[in-house]
Amino acid sequence: SQFIEMFGNPLSLNQKNELKRLGECCILNPRRPNIALCDTDKVSFIPMPAVSEDGYLVDMTDEEYGKVKKGFTYFENNDVLFAKITPCMENGKGAIVHGLINGIGMGSTEFHVLRPINGISSPYWLLALTRMPIFRERAAKNMSGTGGQKRVSASYLDHFMVGLPAIEEQRRFEAIYRQADKSKFGDFKSQFIEMFGTVESYCKLEDLVSDTFPGEWGSEPTSENAIKVIRTTNFTNEGHLDLADVVTRDIEPKKVARKKLKQGDTILERSGGTKDNPVGRVVFFDEIGDYLLNNFTQALRPKESVNPVYLFYALYNSYNINKAAMRAMASQTTGIQNLSMSDFMSKSIVLPSRDEQNKFEQIYRQADKSK
Structure with missing residues (x-):
């Protein structure tokens, strides 16, 4: 409701802000750069069960880079993970990635990766947008495949039209999101993640x-x-x-x-x-x-x-x-x-x-x- 109050319904053609393709608001599934790591160096590994249905990264393991460098999805700190396969997509699985060993993560091939663009998009705005039930309901109608193997394509995300707020407005939303997190979790889960989610030791x-x-x-x-x-x-x-x-x-x-x-x-x-x-x-x-x-x-x-x-x-x-x-x-x-x-x-x-x-x-x- 806070998202809609500030930015409007993302499915409406009547937007408060200029319509942009989501692919212009972030980098979708960025390519892996040349990485100066040995095969025995450790990186973080995030399988699908390590991402919760309420928008959090709940666990990760450390793996040798050589064991996971092929056949898995690459991402970095502050990237947003979006589960593309049914039923994980419909259930809301997605999270902002923090605290990766050596700043590098590898994970399930059933993730799309949305990388914020500096000065254009905030990871919290991207996460909130892609976790909204109305966004996921629309995505579910555009899945391809059969049975339990239906997936949201990268092309669908790339061409999804959304009103892009100014980065200052996104940062104001981020501050509200973080504060709401603290209020919601009396057990200080969010406080713990906020303080230590980017620690790499x-x-x-x-x-x-x-x-x-x-x-x-x-x-x-x-x-x-x-x-x-x-x-x-x-x-x-x-x-x-x-x-x-x-x-x-x-x-x-x-x-x-x-x-x-x-x-x-x-x-x-x-x-x-x-x-x-x-x-x-x-x-x-x-x-x-x-x-x-x-x-x-x-x-x-x-x-x-x-x-x-x-x-x-x-x-x-x-x-x-x-x-x-x-x-x-x-x-x-x-x-x-x-x-x-x-x-x-x-x-x-x-x-x-x-x-x-x-x-x-x-x-x-x-x-x-x-x-």
Whole structure:
């Protein structure tokens, strides 16, 4: 509605701004330039499941350039991805690309790429236009192919006529879009992406963690030395602990000494999960007192160089916006999903400066208080 209020209905011939071909407003499917990379250098890889239906890039993996340089679609930071195949197109899959390793991305051949032209178009204007239901409904009527293989052609996008606003108006729209994002997502998904979406430094999770260990179940308490044990039933979907029904167990003193939780630990659900919420949820441990974990969970203790809140939220955010990736890391036995810890610890985590991590913690904690 904000788009239409500012720029008018893009399907109307009565436009506030001069009609232009969309192909004049952006570069469609730009050719790959000569890239000075070795085959062993890393680039970002984005398959179709890594793009959400609500306009976000939700995940990416790093791949050797030599493995993906042929047979995939090329794009760069700030390009807009548009899913051209049914039903992804009709469902709204599309996103602005940020944070590509070495500034280069390769991905599904079922993407069209729209590259903004400096001084002419903004990626947010292009994304909003191509994600509008009325735009996609018109595109669906112009798909070619049969059955589940129907696609929107590049020619259709190239010749689509749209009123092109001045770049100043597009930038004003971009500011409104970004602010609406912040208001919409109380969990600060958009704040996280805005702050770190263009950071190009990545580390494996295992390189950010000083210690990790599974929990212990212990036995029914028979002594005064019983210790509180956190279970996955104490997890909330907001990343906090609910300890109203915490249990106590007798556990060997040497294990207690080795596995006692510290403030700032992230607790991972390594076994469990449901159909809607796969294994891999995380919560932040910020409690005072002695606690251990049960054997369905795992502690992740960040290195001193890593902000604990930042590490927790990077994992929390990753889980909530790409549950499919977590399912892919899990095996299932007797109805229980078991996370592959080797795969999980190999996850790529964006790593901004410590100052930026600390800044995010301040925003996150203030949001928590307000909430």
